[in-house]
Amino acid sequence: MTAPVVVVRDLAVEFPGDPPVHAVRGVSFEVQRGERLGIVGESGCGKSVTAMSLLGLVDPPGRITAGSITVDGRNMLTSTPAELRALRGATIAMIFQDPMTSLNPVFRIGYQIASVLEHHGWDDRRRRDARVVELLRAVGIPDAERRVRAYPHELSGGMRQRVMIAMAIANEPAVLVADEPTTALDVTVEAQIVLLLEDLADRIGTAVVFISHDLRLVSELCDRVLVFYAGRIVEEGPIAEVFSNARHPYTRTLLELAFPSQDDGVRASIPASSHDVARPMEGCAFAPRCGYRTERCVEEPPLVGTSTHRAACWLEERA
Amino acid sequence: MTVAVGTRVGAVMGRLRRNRLSFLGVLIVMVLLAVVAFGPLVWRLDPIQTDLADRLAGPSLAHPLGTDVQGRDLLARVLHGGRVTILIALASVVVALVFGSGLGLVSGFVRGWFDTLVMRVVDVLLAFPPLLLALVIAAARGPGIFNTVLAVSIPAVPRFARLMRSQSIAIREREYVLAARAVGLHPARILFRHVLPNGIGPVTVQASIAAGIAILEVAGLGFLGLGVQPPAPELGSILVDSRTYLLQQPVAVLLPGVVISLSILGFNLLGDAFGDVFDVGSGS
């Protein structure tokens, strides 16, 4: 078994304030080479912050207060800025949610992709330009040679996202992090983008970390899934298992909302409101909204279960 | 009601204290106004009283800042001069505010031909760089306090008019105004009760900035000999008098300028402070 390409241990990210916001509280996981890992959760659960941390990019004034992140054997937290910059876009790449605002509106897309190439060693201008066209073709943009000179606003949402993907795979990264890549797109385009990601990942052998609040998409693309809630992982395991046999009440709620069943014995309760990140954490964060809560829940449950499928719930302990 | 006001003031003070620069501005303006109001009462020497035996003297007990070329006490000149400059500037702003806002308020509310006419006139007035317009008006009308107020307030009127007009237009479409009209309330009442209080925010910002510009214009006109006439003290005309004796009595040139600069700075910072309080973007 080769070493995992990403190793995260006890990551904690904090945003100062009164009270301070603990966006990520003790998250640990691994990503194997070539694996497709899904991360799901509602807004504010810490999934985007975790993703940014993988690249060593936490929006100031937020800071990583504990834990370690290793990407392709490199310790992201002790690397110098220069080392980090060398990794970003080459070893680990990220695509963002809204391609319109994530691309620079006043530069042509060809130039933007070429910039990424140039700063990772592609010095020869002609090879660079050829590579840009090649990349645009690879992501399925028609008439690539002409489109190189287009500005972002001249392209549709789906095409812009393809451009982002082209930038991301330009240097054949070991890990591709996709933070809600389809949320800003039409439903019809969504499926295409996901297929594209899958196809490219197969061809290049990139591991994909796919972040979304849309469970259907995650179930189509990913092998394993992490369920985030209030800055922690509350369940993790292979997709098929987690989705058919969810062990955490929150996961069950999410599944119920995403795949509503016709006839159902146990109806999961719909949460009244999403988690308030400013609340001080004591015990299980989901307890206030949980239909199965007991007195035990004032204490934070650890992840328990099998070696592949675990959930952070006291209910598990009994099983 | 009082509780609501109290908490509002508390919130304002909190925000001000955090933004130290704006607070400084408010402080400067308040100190300035206090000095202008009370200074001449405390330091009672006559600024116009000449004493040819004691010209261009250095600092002394009798004359803490010395005297100018005609033996007049500099401290008194600066105090009185500051008072004149600032009062004229503020008066001009008030005049412009009242006329401009009134015009803009009505214009935006009634629309139609009146509005179009007013807006064309406003456009034309705005076509002149402000100081130039002030200069021409002052030149045409001649020197003197009234003419200076006229010269400084006229260029400021269009800006207030435009501001209040857009406020008027924006607010008149809001539901409570439509409701008031549907109930048959008299338009004037609607204007005062609903439109005016909401427009206060941007107007205070504009007024502060206009005050700064007005001070500059009054002093500038005085400097060019077109404003307040000697021997009445005015910071700009004091400057031009002292210019020739710069080497012998530098204070006479430094101090009036410092006072002018501080006043303008204070009002600019005040404008920023108002902008923060009322959540308006910073003025140009």
Add this chain to the structure above:
Amino acid sequence: MRGLVRRRLLLLPVTLFGVTVITFLAIHLIPGDPAEIYAGGPLAPPEAVEAMRARLGLDQPLYVQYLSYLGRLIRGDLGTSLFTGKLVSTEILERLPASLELSVAALIVGVPIGAALGVLAATRRDRGTDHLARTLALTGLSLPSFWLALLLVWLFSVKLGWFPFGSRLPAFADVEARSGFVIVDSVLAGDFGLTLQALRHLFLPAITLAVIPIALTARYLRNAFAEELSAPYIRTARAFGLPERLIVWRFALKNAMLPLVTLLGVLLPALLAGAVLVEVVFSWPGLGTYLLLAIQSRDYAVVQAVTLFLAVAYVLASLVVDLSYGLLDPRVRESQ
């Protein structure tokens, strides 16, 4: 965007028309009788005053006077100077290059310095440097230009003697006026010593006037830049490992600079106004001193004409500024 442009173009003649009305009326704001003033003052004999009145057409009804005024304007006749007897239009053209030279110098010096300050403040947003830069900029805007001019003259001309003041060239020096711009002409004539002298004369007034563009540019760019730096595409660039310097000075700057053209629109009136006061202090032979001398000698035709000229120039320049903004932004350009 296109609609806005068209609307502005349509309004232009109306605005210009209004400007002429105001400059026309300005003469009639003067207390006293213009005919009497032109005839020589209160001591002029009544027949001379009446003759002057007829000559100036002041006995005609107001609208007739305005129409003939307008007619003269269209023909390019801006009147005759009471003081020198020359055509005002000629005199304006003679003195225009001096003012332009000063304003352009102030812009060339001021905008880059202001831009650098603004960018610096934006990259250290909300920290010490930012607050300092913003305070300095605001202070710069609060300094009266005529006072600053006096101080600079005192320090650099009188006390240190580094720079001369008064006029554009040393006494008795002259150069063939091909462009009217002394700096350009002396270079064309190959007399570089003279160029240097001209630059020395230009230095202090230009610096004084440059304070305004420095402050305005710094403020403007600091805000525009700070906004750009928090844009999502900046985050993307960082996520792809691009170096910070490239991100700041290339990617963000281009976006922030686009509306810079509107900044010019703000700079223009500030410069025009400030120029008058600065010219006076430095005895710089431009339109400002021309205007002031005319005011002091009650040469109303000149005052009227110069005011008209400056106002029209300002209106046209603002229009050009607004139009060019539409041309520069690729997003806007596309929609045209």
